[in-house]
Each structure stands twice: as structure tokens, then as C-alpha cells.
Amino acid sequence: MKKLLYLSLISIALFSACSQSPTKEDLQQLKGYWEIKTVESQSGKKKTFSFNESVDYIFINEDLNGFRTKVKPDLEGKYTKTGTRENLKIDLQNDSIFIHYNTPQATWKESLLKLDKNSFTVKNKRGLTYTYQRFNGYLSHE
Structure with a gap:
């Protein structure tokens, strides 16, 4: 019985640690090259991408302002x-983090749901959830 209780407490602690929302300190991990791995609709319909011809480059400064742009990688790493x-612009509101985008044509925002050094997940107002993974090049062994 004691072992079962101990295992339950460890499971709860691990689940809580894995499901924590991103913090302001985590946000610099967004810098770099990212590729979309999955897109999921509110109804649960999911599309998985095994290859991306273009990837997103994200830059964020210390003031949580920056930019995102599409780039096309080549086999040499350029x-x-x-x-x-x-x-x-990243906006922290209570326990939520929002990424506000703007171009001359449009403005929109996404809610940052998860973030670590290798992946992040955002959700937009249409209910689409995008999961990205860090892009390390086409010839990467990671």
C-alpha cells in the first residue's frame, strides 16, 4: 500500500511538471528555426507533416518583440x-502567453500552450493547434 501511494505521488509530480505552461523565462527558447509537425482542428482531425520545404525562423529580443519569417533550407545548411x-510581440496575461503578429495585410494572435527547447505548441482563434519541432537541418542525425 505504501509503495502504491509513493508511486501515485511520483506520477502526479511528473504529470504536473510535464504539463506546466510556459513561463517568461522559457520564451527565449523560441529563437531559431522551426518546422510544423502537426496541425489539429477542434474536431480532432489531425494532419502530420513528415517533410517541410520551408521552415519558420523566429527572432525575439529581450523586450519580447521580434519577428517570424519563412525560409527555405538547403542541404548545406543555408x-x-x-x-x-x-x-x-509576446504578451503575458495572468497565466497565459499570447503571440501577437502583424503584417501590412493582417493582425492575429496565438496562445502559446507548450514550449521547451525542442518543440512548442500554439492555438489560434479558429481552434487550430499547431505543434512545431526545432529544425536542425535536413541532414541532421537528431
Whole structure:
């Protein structure tokens, strides 16, 4: 009985640690190259991407302002800009983190649900949930 209680407490602690929301201190982990791995709708319909011809480059400064742009990687590890630069600002509201984007054509926001050094997940107002993984190049062994 004592072992079962101990195992239950460890399980709860691990689950809580894994499900914590991102913090302000985590946000610098967004810097870098990212590729979309999955997109899931509110109804649970899910699309998985096994290869991305273009990836997102995200830059964030200390004031939590920055930009996101699409780039096309090559096999040598170089990148060519392919998309519009989207200015971004990260907004911390209570226990939530929002990424506000703007271009000359539109403005929108996403809620940051999860973040670690290798992946992050955001949700937009249409209920689409995007999961990204860090892009390390096409020839990476990671």
C-alpha cells in the first residue's frame, strides 16, 4: 500500500511538471528555426507533416518583440528567405502567453500552450493547434 501511494505521488509530480505552461523565462527558447509537425482542428482531425520545404525562423529580443519569417533550407545548411516578415510581440496575461503578429495585410494572435527547447505548441482563434519541432537541418542525425 505504501509503495502504491509513493508511486501515485511520483506520477502526479511528473504529470504536473510535464504539463506546466510556459513561463517568461522559457520564451527565449523560441529563437531559431522551426518546422510544423502537426496541425489539429477542434474536431480532432489531425494532419502530420513528415517533410517541410520551408521552415519558420523566429527572432525575439529581450523586450519580447521580434519577428517570424519563412525560409527555405538547403542541404548545406543555408537558408533563403521565402516569405513575408511577420512582426511579433509576446504578451503575458495572468497565466497565459499570447503571440501577437502583424503584417501590412493582417493582425492575429496565438496562445502559446507548450514550449521547451525542442518543440512548442500554439492555438489560434479558429481552434487550430499547431505543434512545431526545432529544425536542425535536413541532414541532421537528431
